[in-house]
Amino acid sequence: MSADTKFHMHHDSPEQVGRRERLGVRLLIVADGAFVFGMIFSYFYLRNLNANNGWIPKGGHHLAASTGWVIVLPLIVAAIVHKLGSRQMASFKNISIITLIALIVGLYLQWKQLAHMPFQVDGDSGKVFGFEGSYSSSWVLIAGANMFHYILATFISLGLVIRARRAEVDPILEKWRLRTAGSWFTWIAISGIACAITTSII
Template sequence: MTTPTHEVMHHESAATVGVRDRQGVLLLVLADAAFALSVVFSYFYLRMGNTQNGWIPVDGATADKMNGWIVVGALIASALLFRLGYQATVLSNKGKSLACYSLAGIALLVSIWIQLQQILHIPFGISEGTYSSCYYLITYTNLIHLVLTAFIVLGIANRDRMDLFDSEKHWHPLVSNIWLNWVVISAALGAICTMFV
């Protein structure tokens, strides 16, 4: 049984904690990537298998092949802005970093809006073949990704507003940047998949 004893307080430097945070986020990205790559695997497995010609039924509608890339475009804008913000944080240039983070957040909200619009206007039902099932899976999981990322990016912007980052304490923007880059890649994986109808 463990026991509470005298109070011990240990300061760890921002860099020590930050290196750990980066490691942890990389590992979570690895787990998420396993999920995303399985989606890709499943997509092409079903497409090649085409059991009973059920991939796309006769006269089945398909989504615009560019749909995915529009979301990716908005996401890339967000990631680039965020990257600029991070560079400004490292230089303790607060005015610039806050502006960049806020704009990155707005770009992300735009991408969420685009993704939602696309989901609301899918020209086929989920049951019409496996292509449609996969399309729903890819768009919805991407939407969940984007909402989670919006929370992080807006949180970073808010924390920057509260003067919680500077050239020493720049690790939260750094690991968020890693995550954001991964979200761009995973959205691009989805976009690549849906190009192969």
């Protein structure tokens, strides 16, 4: 075989590549969805079981329902802005920054929440932080997963912002990439809403 046949490997049309990439991302979203399902399932399972009255033990704390929703808002903003912005490649260059800023704000808020959660009961030694019960444990896990979503989304958004400013990117393929990224943004907004609904039910 000759060098040029080799060279055509993977050079399907941008549509084919784009469709394939979107399919791949959607499959990974299924995996992530199972993860989120596992967390929400655990939350309600432990809540209903309330073993040894330890969901929120006597004298324990819980967070306001709004705590979870604060985190979701930037996600929703990011997803909608991205969706609207990616319709026009020309304007996406500027609009994409809004998505990025929303995500960074959300990331910061999520980090603040995780760092300042009112669950440390073991204040004296300052070494081990304790969790009061299964509510606080489940809450922290969900917040951690949101954090992971945020980090990935911020990475993607940052990439899209930079790439929108570079000329050598294949525009047709890039349009597909925007849609693919949009799948992810939409999904994390949905999962964020699901998690916020979950943590609203204390």
